[in-house]
Amino acid sequence: MPDAPGFATGLMAVWRGAQLLHRPGIRPYVLAPLAVNFGVFVIGTLLVYRFLADLVAQWLPPDLAWLGYLLLPLIALAVMLAGFFSFSLVANLLATPFNGALSSAVLRELRGAVGAVPAPGLLEELRLGLMGELGKSLYLLKLTLPALLILVVPLVNALGALVWALLGAWVLSLEYLDCVLGIQARPFPVALQVAREHRGMALGLGAGLAVLTAIPVLNFLAMPIGVAAATVLYDEHLRASPGGH
Numbered sequence: 001m002p003d004a005p006g007f008a009t010g011l012m013a014v015w016r017g018a019q020l021l022h023r024p025g026i027r028p029y030v031l032a033p034l035a036v037n038f039g040v041f042v043i044g045t046l047l048v049y050r051f052l053a054d055l056v057a058q059w060l061p062p063d064l065a066w067l068g069y070l071l072l073p074l075i076a077l078a079v080m081l082a083g084f085f086s087f088s089l090v091a092n093l094l095a096t097p098f099n100g101a102l103s104s105a106v107l108r109e110l111r112g113a114v115g116a117v118p119a120p121g122l123l124e125e126l127r128l129g130l131m132g133e134l135g136k137s138l139y140l141l142k143l144t145l146p147a148l149l150i151l152v153v154p155l156v157n158a159l160g161a162l163v164w165a166l167l168g169a170w171v172l173s174l175e176y177l178d179c180v181l182g183i184q185a186r187p188f189p190v191a192l193q194v195a196r197e198h199r200g201m202a203l204g205l206g207a208g209l210a211v212l213t214a215i216p217v218l219n220f221l222a223m224p225i226g227v228a229a230a231t232v233l234y235d236e237h238l239r240a241s242p243g244g245h
Contacts (some may be wrong), residue, residue: 005237010173010204014212017229018221020106029105030224032098037223040091091223099227100183106231135188136178140171169206170195172213176230177202177238194238201237205229 021030147163178191195202209229213222 005198005233006200007204007207009237010201010206010233011208013205013229013233014208014225016232017106017225017227020109020228020232021221021224023109025109026102026105026228029098029102033095033102033224033227034220036095036098037091038220040094041220095223099179099223102224102227103180103183103231106228107235110232110235131187136171136174139174139188139192143167143170165207165210166203168210169203171206172209172226173202173206173230176205176209176226177234179227180230180234198238201233205233 020026144167147167150159150163174188174191174195177195178188181191181194205226209222209226212225213219
């Protein structure tokens with residue numbers, strides 16, 4: 001009897017998903033999620049940068065205005081690093097129909113055209129995407145509050161970095177597992193149940209994507225790679241779960 005898929009399986013799926021993106025049957029579906037991710041990040045960064053630039057100009061007295069030229073590049077860097085995570089909800093919501101098409105293309109590549117699962121209609125996919133993002137946001141809020149408390153409790157706060165790393169990996173895995181199940185009209189609670197049943201594999205997937213998301217430039221590929229990786233895991237290991245076919 002083969003071993004149950006674990007952390008290493010999820011981690012390797014990120015590499016396997018990246019390798020799939022260059023295949024001719026998948027490549028056209030990568031461009032739209034990539035463009036959405038890049039566009040949301042650039043526009044969001046420019047807006048936040050402009051807002052912060054105005055604040056710096058207001059805070060600094062006229063004789064220290066030159067200091068703004070030194071501070072703004074540092075602010076821009078901080079915004080870029082923060083933006084990799086803070087803009088992801090908007091990017092994933094806008095890219096919902098494109099991510100669904102990409103996941104379907106990966107399934108066709110893995111199973112063949114006969115075995116592929118048809119995607120739901122556009123309106124249904126958008127509805128599921130919106131409900132999924134709202135569900136994930138509420139779920140993340142419930143997890144974040146206890147994690148914040150850990151940071152302020154003496155002695156226990158030494159575990160803060162580990163807790164936040166696990167939280168980030170878990171949320172990223174839910175993001176992309178929900179995308180794959182969403183194209184089969186399965187709501188977010190199903191993705192949550194599937195992830196809980198395969199916790200080690202889900203954390204491996206999320207950990208690989210978290211590392212990718214934290215690397216500038218490569219971050220823009222995190223969305224299509226995440227969709228492809230989660231689709232591989234679904235096809236090979238999760239089809240017997242509640243969202244499976």
